Amino acid sequence: MLSTQPDKATLFRSLHTPAAPLALANAWDVASARVIEAAGAPAIATTSAGVAWSLGSPDGDALTRERALDLISRISAAVTVPVTADIEGGYGQSADEVAETVAGVIAAGAVGVNIEDGTRPAEELAARLTAARRAADRAGCRLFLNARVDTYLFGLGDPETRLDQTLDRARRYIDAGADGIFVPGVTDSATVAALADGISVPLNVMAGPGAPTVTELGALGAARVSLGSGVAQAAYAAARRAVRELLTAGDYGSLADGIAFPELNGLLAAPRGAEAR
Numbered sequence: 576m577l578s579t580q581p582d583k584a585t586l587f588r589s590l591h592t593p594a595a596p597l598a599l600a601n602a603w604d605v606a607s608a609r610v611i612e613a614a615g616a617p618a619i620a621t622t623s624a625g626v627a628w629s630l631g632s633p634d635g636d637a638l639t640r641e642r643a644l645d646l647i648s649r650i651s652a653a654v655t656v657p658v659t660a661d662i663e664g665g666y667g668q669s670a671d672e673v674a675e676t677v678a679g680v681i682a683a684g685a686v687g688v689n690i691e692d693g694t695r696p697a698e699e700l701a702a703r704l705t706a707a708r709r710a711a712d713r714a715g716c717r718l719f720l721n722a723r724v725d726t727y728l729f730g731l732g733d734p735e736t737r738l739d740q741t742l743d744r745a746r747r748y749i750d751a752g753a754d755g756i757f758v759p760g761v762t763d764s765a766t767v768a769a770l771a772d773g774i775s776v777p778l779n780v781m782a783g784p785g786a787p788t789v790t791e792l793g794a795l796g797a798a799r800v801s802l803g804s805g806v807a808q809a810a811y812a813a814a815r816r817a818v819r820e821l822l823t824a825g826d827y828g829s830l831a832d833g834i835a836f837p838e839l840n841g842l843l844a845a846p847r848g849a850e851a852r
Contacts, residue, residue: 580681580684580686580716581716581717583656583657583658583686584657584686584687584716584717584718584719585717586617586618586657587618587657587659587686587687587719588717588719588754590617590618590657590799591719591755591777591798591799592777592793592798593771593793593794593795593796593797593798594793595793596789596790596792596793596797596798596799596800597617597618597798597799597800598616598789598800598801599616599618599619599620599659599799599800599801599802600614600616600620600801600802600806601620601621601622601625601661601801601802601803601804601805601806601807602619602620602621602622602625602650602806603621603622603625603626603628603629603804603806603807604625604626604629604646604649604650605649605650605653605843606839606842606843607625607806607807607810608621608650608653608654608658609653609654609842609843610834610839610842612654612655612656613842616656617656617657618656618657618658618659619650619654619656619657619658619659620658620659620660620661620687620689620801621646621647621650621658621659621660621661622661622802622803622804622806622807623638623643623661623662623663623689624803624804624807625804625806625807625808626638626643626646626661628807628811629646629807630642630646634663634804635663636663636664636666638663638666639666640666640667640675640676640679643660643662643666643676644676644679644680644682644683647660647680647683647684647685648682648683648684651683651684651685652684657686657687658684658685658686658687659685659686659687659688659689659719659721660680660683660685660687660688660689661688661689662676662677662680662688662689662690663690663691664690664691664692664693664695664700664703665677665690665703665707670702670703670705670706671706673690673703673706673707674706674707674709674710675710677706677707677710677711677718678710678713678714680718681710681711681714681716681718682714686716686717686718686719687718687719687720687721688707688718688719688720688721689721689722689723689757690703690704690707690720690721690722690723691722691723691725691757692722692723692724692725692744692748693725693729694725694729694731697743697744697747697748698747700722700744700748700751701747701748701750701751702751704720704722704748704751704752704753705751705752707720707752708720708751708752719754719755720752720753720754720755721753721754721755721756721757721779721799722745722748722749722751722753722755722756722757723756723757723758723759724741724744724745724748724756724757724758725759725760726740726741726744726758726760727741727758727759727760727761727766728759728760729760730760738766738769738770738773741758741770742770742773742774745758745770745773745774746774749774749775749776753776754776754777755776755777755778755779755798755799756770756774756776756777756778756779757779757780757781757799757801758770758778758779758780759780759781759803760781761780762780762781762782762783762785762786762787762792764787764791764795767780767787767792767795767796767797768795768796770796771795771796771797772796777798777799778796778797778798778799779797779798779799779800779801780792780797780799780800780801781800781801781802781803782800782801782802783802783803783805813829816829817829817830
């Protein structure tokens with residue numbers, strides 16, 4: 576068992592390799608984090624969308640910093656593996672406020688963050704990343720700073736020049752202190768390979784139905800593969816199926832594949848990560 580936050584930070588960094596990409600099934604609450612850890616995951620990533628939904632907010636910078644940090648703290652205290660937190664744009668209007676968020680994330684026990692550019696100019700996220708890196712350095716934490724480039728996810732710019740635009744943003748973010756680059760919205764082999772070839776730090780892609788396998792993405796150069804909000808969406812879909820079945824057919828068959836009560840209850844029986852701060 577890892578006993579300190581620095582140990583977890585070191586391990587988390589070492590897990591980023593195309594030879595065996597870090598596969599992350601993103602959690603949105605303590606129970607999902609415990610389930611993911613118990614299934615053998617070497618690390619836990621949160622999904623900002625799933626976290627926001629679980630707390631009654633929409634995704635998209637609507638959740639307050641305080642509520643987000645509270646959830647990150649709860650998850651970090653509940654598991655023994657490293658935790659990386661998706662913090663959207665940084666839960667702040669300025670670079671200084673993003674630095675405050677990152678300091679809070681570290682205090683909450685996490686060893687990594689995702690910060691996204693969305694539709695912001697590249698220079699704005701670069702400033703946020705620089706502030707985040709300084710905050711981590713002040714805290715003495717080897718925080719893994721993963722910069723998310725949303726050019727493909729949001730279909731920004733000219734499709735003919737989107738790859739070059741993405742690589743340009745990635746290089747700016749690396750210069751600003753990013754340890755990894757996350758490009759969601761891309762799973763085709765040619766683009767993933769081109770991104771991996773043009774980016775000097777670990778490449779993170781988001782996978783889902785129809786995407787290449789984790790091993791195949793690793794062979795293309797991806798060092799990290801995450802599911803984003805996909806697991807949370809699947810869980811909520813299971814809840815909707817059960818309700819519709821109950822209200823229409825009056826049946827309960829969709830509950831047959833649930834985790835057994837004693838198993839799930841046992842995962843929450845005692846805190847496991849509080850001593851690892």
